[in-house]
Amino acid sequence: MTPTRPFDPDSVLDQLLAGRAPAWPEPGNGPALTSEESAFVTTIRTWCDRRDPAWSLESSEQVPADVLDELRTLGAFRITIPTRYGGLGYSDTCLLAVLAVLTTAHATLCEIVAAHQVIGAVRPLMAFGTDTQQSRYLPALLDQPSAFALNEPDLGYGLGPLTTTAHYDPDEDCYRVSGTKTWITNATIASHAVILVDLVPTQGSSGGITALLVSADDAGVSRGPRSSFAGLRGLPNGRLRFTNARIPADRLIGTEGGGLDVALTCLAQCRAALPVTCLTTTTACLIDAAAWAREDRQTRRGLHHNPQTQRHLARLMTLALIANAVTRYTIDPDCAATDAETAKLILNETATEATDTLVQLIGGRGYETAESARRRHETGWQAERLWRDTRVTRIFDSSTEMLKDLMAQPFDPPPGPASGAPSSTPLAALADPAAQLHQYLSKHGEDPAVRAAAVDVALDLFTLYCLCRYQHELGEDHHPTTTAWDVLAGELHQRVEAGLDTMHTPDRLALTARLSAELTATEDAQRLAPPFTRTLTDLGVPG
Numbered sequence: 281m282t283p284t285r286p287f288d289p290d291s292v293l294d295q296l297l298a299g300r301a302p303a304w305p306e307p308g309n310g311p312a313l314t315s316e317e318s319a320f321v322t323t324i325r326t327w328c329d330r331r332d333p334a335w336s337l338e339s340s341e342q343v344p345a346d347v348l349d350e351l352r353t354l355g356a357f358r359i360t361i362p363t364r365y366g367g368l369g370y371s372d373t374c375l376l377a378v379l380a381v382l383t384t385a386h387a388t389l390c391e392i393v394a395a396h397q398v399i400g401a402v403r404p405l406m407a408f409g410t411d412t413q414q415s416r417y418l419p420a421l422l423d424q425p426s427a428f429a430l431n432e433p434d435l436g437y438g439l440g441p442l443t444t445t446a447h448y449d450p451d452e453d454c455y456r457v458s459g460t461k462t463w464i465t466n467a468t469i470a471s472h473a474v475i476l477v478d479l480v481p482t483q484g485s486s487g488g489i490t491a492l493l494v495s496a497d498d499a500g501v502s503r504g505p506r507s508s509f510a511g512l513r514g515l516p517n518g519r520l521r522f523t524n525a526r527i528p529a530d531r532l533i534g535t536e537g538g539g540l541d542v543a544l545t546c547l548a549q550c551r552a553a554l555p556v557t558c559l560t561t562t563t564a565c566l567i568d569a570a571a572w573a574r575e576d577r578q579t580r581r582g583l584h585h586n587p588q589t590q591r592h593l594a595r596l597m598t599l600a601l602i603a604n605a606v607t608r609y610t611i612d613p614d615c616a617a618t619d620a621e622t623a624k625l626i627l628n629e630t631a632t633e634a635t636d637t638l639v640q641l642i643g644g645r646g647y648e649t650a651e652s653a654r655r656r657h658e659t660g661w662q663a664e665r666l667w668r669d670t671r672v673t674r675i676f677d678s679s680t681e682m683l684k685d686l687m688a689q690p691f692d693p694p695p696g697p698a699s700g701a702p703s704s705t706p707l708a709a710l711a712d713p714a715a716q717l718h719q720y721l722s723k724h725g726e727d728p729a730v731r732a733a734a735v736d737v738a739l740d741l742f743t744l745y746c747l748c749r750y751q752h753e754l755g756e757d758h759h760p761t762t763t764a765w766d767v768l769a770g771e772l773h774q775r776v777e778a779g780l781d782t783m784h785t786p787d788r789l790a791l792t793a794r795l796s797a798e799l800t801a802t803e804d805a806q807r808l809a810p811p812f813t814r815t816l817t818d819l820g821v822p823g
Contacts, residue, residue: 291618298693299718301711328385337514387669395465401426408534427473429461488537500525511668551620558631605750628673729789737779
């Protein structure tokens with residue numbers, strides 16, 4: 281079996297896929313804010329509470345100008361920019377805290393700030409820019425959002441092959457860029473954007489994927505129309521088009537052909553931001569569910585004693601525990617890049633389930649918009665908005681399917697056993713299922729369906745790992761204060777056993793592939809019509 285991705289010895293997920301129980305971690309110090317950073321986060325929270333921007337964003341096609349002006353005044357666009365360029369010079373931990381607060385107010389605000397400082401022009405300039413580039417362009421980004429342009433109409437979220445091309449023009453010492461980037465957050469308001477292009481090779485350059493800093497004022501650059509989505513109302517997302525655009529050569533970010541490194545650096549930080557925002561959403565769902573259950577009208581009806589209601593409430597508690605445990609590990613400085621991607625996979629599913637559960641629990645009031653309830657002078661619930669806004673996390677920044685497919689690719693782990701978890705630690709319970717997982721992979725690893733199923737099992741084992749770490753860190757090992765620990769651990773172990781059982785019988789997995797083939801094997805989709813449209817046809821509905 282030919283390896284298609286490198287084995288990451290620091291990755292918990294890769295250790296599990298290699299049949300090894302991860303080592304028991306030494307307790308460390310978690311991320312902390314300085315007193316100045318804490319005060320800044322409090323300022324942002326106070327503004328969100330006072331301004332309540334959700335109302336204006338939900339009724340606007342694009343984020344209102346006055347909201348952007350207030351964010352500028354607060355300093356939300358300069359959080360991580362060094363003080364020598366006029367920024368606040370705060371840490372990434374501070375930025376994550378701000379993103380969590382903004383998510384609570386409205387996810388669109390989080391996206392605008394994150395697209396600017398997590399994946400926009402700020403981070404590439406700080407990580408790859410020359411001293412001259414940083415001195416010239418970072419001050420210009422203190423008060424104006426920027427963007428990162430990767431997506432293309434025929435590509436979606438991926439790194440190639442890019443159809444936006446560039447060639448070097450020696451006469452004008454510039455790059456000539458042509459192509460279209462789409463679904464770009466901040467595209468309609470950004471002053472600058474970092475774009476990835478396929479640079480045409482020349483005598484002095486091998487070309488390849490290259491990052492360039494473009495200005496909205498550059499000749500040949502146009503933007504719009506704005507994209508509209510099911511959620512994230514007011515998001516300034518749209519298209520950037522380049523028609524033989526002239527980009528000065530001194531706007532090259534990094535090296536020619538080094539655009540992949542720029543992109544991966546941005547995405548690595550994004551992997552830390554997404555779990556934090558998903559944790560915020562999941563926590564909000566739990567808090568709202570508890571508030572709903574404590575209402576007089578619910579207690580009078582005795583709904584908190586109803587088994588179905590109890591199941592929903594219990595599920596929200598375990599989802600919040602998953603979100604806390606996985607996020608806590610993800611923001612650890614020692615968290616491997618592969619594990620950050622794993623956390624993104626787990627937590628966007630967790631947040632999506634939490635919002636769906638909240639809507640179902642609250643019922644009609646959860647499905648109704650908050651503005652609608654407000655018009656009746658009733659309290660509006662945020663469930664419907666959270667439901668819409670959270671769904672995209674399974675798509676943005678590499679879809680669930682793309683990441684799972686990447687993780688399912690075979691690798692060659694180094695020979696010999698890993699140090700593993702001592703038998704006296706809770707992680708020892710992962711050793712046997714991890715060994716079974718690797719055994720099935722070794723026997724049927726050529727089957728992509730088996731490898732895909734293995735990733736699902738490994739994700740549950742990864743969650744168990746994070747749960748054990750988090751429980752130990754909180755000192756909940758011996759005298760837990762909530763039954764959620766045992767409930768969640770039992771559920772995850774059951775899922776692992778079921779997943780291993782499915783892997784043990786690959787014929788089950790083959791049925792899904794055969795069903796998919798039935799739909800795609802012929803251009804004549806009507807061949808499948810009789811069993812699936814007969815009832816509608818009998819009712820007189822065209823098939």
